[in-house]
Amino acid sequence: xxxxxxxxxxxxxxxxxxxxxxxxxxxxxxxxxxxxxxxxxxxxxxxxxxxxxxxxxxxxxxxxxxxxxxxxxxxxxxxxxxxxxxxxxxxxxxxxxxxxxxxxxxxxxxxxxxxxxxxxxxxxxxxxxxxxxxxxxxxxxxxxxxxxxxxxxxxxxxxxxxxxxxxxxxxxxxxxxxxxxxxxxxxxxxxxxxxxxxxxxxxxxxxxxxxxxxxxxxxxxxxxxxxxxxxxxxxxxxxxxxxxxxxxxxxxxxxxxxxxxx
Numbered sequence: 001x002x003x004x005x006x007x008x009x010x011x012x013x014x015x016x017x018x019x020x021x022x023x024x025x026x027x028x029x030x031x032x033x034x035x036x037x038x039x040x041x042x043x044x045x046x047x048x049x050x051x052x053x054x055x056x057x058x059x060x061x062x063x064x065x066x067x068x069x070x071x072x073x074x075x076x077x078x079x080x081x082x083x084x085x086x087x088x089x090x091x092x093x094x095x096x097x098x099x100x101x102x103x104x105x106x107x108x109x110x111x112x113x114x115x116x117x118x119x120x121x122x123x124x125x126x127x128x129x130x131x132x133x134x135x136x137x138x139x140x141x142x143x144x145x146x147x148x149x150x151x152x153x154x155x156x157x158x159x160x161x162x163x164x165x166x167x168x169x170x171x172x173x174x175x176x177x178x179x180x181x182x183x184x185x186x187x188x189x190x191x192x193x194x195x196x197x198x199x200x201x202x203x204x205x206x207x208x209x210x211x212x213x214x215x216x217x218x219x220x221x222x223x224x225x226x227x228x229x230x231x232x233x234x235x236x237x238x239x240x241x242x243x244x245x246x247x248x249x250x251x252x253x254x255x256x257x258x259x260x261x262x
């Protein structure tokens with residue numbers, strides 16, 4: 001009503017039929033200066049449906065979807081960088097991030113909101129590295145929530161990211177990010193004990209007699225290995241792995257203490 005009173009619009013219609021009725025008989029001026037009187041009394045309605053592509057593109061440029069794509073992309077790429085080889089999060093995150101960049105060409109993105117979201121990621125990572133009794137995590141949640149609210153501002157998009165989506169996405173994202181980062185930091189403290197290194201110090205059984213300096217076969221950790229010993233070791237005796245070179249083990253016999261003679 002205010003727009004009509006201010007002559008910013010010509011009329012207000014409640015339905016398409018009401019619009020046609022009000023426009024019927026109205027004289028308009030074309031861009032070339034000619035005047036035309038509209039005759040819309042018996043106008044035929046012809047609906048035009050959006051194609052699947054148009055529906056998809058119109059859907060992903062909504063502020064809520066843009067925000068979700070942005071944080072899912074960040075989370076997926078973050079997971080891939082901290083857990084190399086998982087692959088799926090990196091693929092999904094990359095696709096989401098590209099779609100989010102596509103949205104930025106159509107939505108009026110507020111840089112302050114974008115910086116707040118980046119700042120929230122920094123807070124979450126710092127919380128995992130140096131626990132602050134939740135202060136940094138809380139700061140990250142608040143920063144991401146405010147960033148979501150400030151991210152998009154446009155009268156064509158209902159004012160930006162909705163409050164419900166901002167809350168529903170911010171809390172889980174913060175928890176997942178902190179947990180993933182703590183897992184990464186914890187894994188770096190674990191002692192590496194895989195491959196050849198774990199064989200050193202293990203004991204096995206000779207399955208083919210070992211002659212001094214010659215190869216034989218031993219069973220270690222349930223697997224058969226070629227082995228060399230500096231001493232002769234008969235079949236069935238126990239040996240201990242001292243070195244690993246390629247697929248060959250270097251072993252020494254395990255001394256079994258003789259029982260005390262009474």
